[in-house]
Amino acid sequence: MTSKATQLRSIPSFLLPCTQSRITPQARYLQTRVKATRIPRPTPFVPDTQTFLTVIGRNLSQHASKIPSWKALFSLTSAQLKELGIEPPRSRRYLLRWREKFRNGQYGVGGDLKYVENGEALLRVVEVPVSGNSPATATLTAGKRKIVVNVAAGGSALEKPAEQLEPVKGLHIKGAQTIVGPHVQPLKGGKAAKVVVKEGLWEDRRGHKIDGGERRQAEVRAKRRGEERRAAR
Structure with missing residues (x-):
């Protein structure tokens, strides 16, 4: 019994079956909202979840086994993706941004091609x-x-x-x-x-931080100026 309970706890709560009596008004609203979400059709170039996560890059393809279906890929909320173990937060934001672009027909190179064989x-x-x-x-x-x-x-x-x-x-x-x-x-x-099809084919490249992020730039540059003044003496 204990082993079975442990297995159930390891499964994200939104993937567990629930009886009608357990459905709260909030859960019913969420279910209605998910159903209303438009699920785009796969394309010949991007036919499944694995391929989608591969082409958008940022190593998100390592999470493909955590997302059970194409419908789930385009329905799960940020909180649900977090519960599935998709970290860090910037990876979830990046996935959600690309998900919306794909939903609106905004593909990277090859996304609109009709004749595709073995990627x-x-x-x-x-x-x-x-x-x-x-x-x-x-x-x-x-x-x-x-x-x-x-x-x-x-x-x-x-x-x-x-x-x-x-x-x-x-x-x-x-x-x-x-x-x-x-x-x-x-x-x-x-x-x-x-x-x-390859890893990062559509990836939005991150910019390189110069002298750290915005919060550290002033500190880093002041320290460098001090070192330059000491070296000039």
Whole structure:
């Protein structure tokens, strides 16, 4: 009996089953609020919790096993994430910020790609028609412009009508056909490239503190000036 009680205590309270008689008005309000929270659909590039935590970085992928489902990932409050052991507080704030961005369709590189296989998205350069009579150049056909598109592995962008091709956001073309952009890996031959799921792909880099944080800057700089004056004597 004691062993069973210990196991129950180790499980976060909001994950424990509860009877109808135990539901308080506050708990009922929380349940209603959670149900009302819009849960975004996974994307081909970010299909699960593990991948989401991996691409946003800050070592949050180590907590993937603590979050039971995609729905939980987008429903748990900061207090519940704390109860699951996601620390420090700045990591929870960072997770909640990225969670809201994803909910609003604000992805990092690759987030909106449709053709993804084993965490890799293939990119190619294609020519599409433009309005007007643009002249031909050494690297471009007359009346066309070049865009970067996502294609299925082994497939071709030419399998779809030109008007249905959507350019990949955040990438551009350098020279004749070199695809350039954050975390883009060129493929052999230079006619294609790929974006691969990896740790910190979308990570917001933290700035470096100079002379400590705001509270210590004055103290650190005053101490340095004193040392410089003593050294100059």
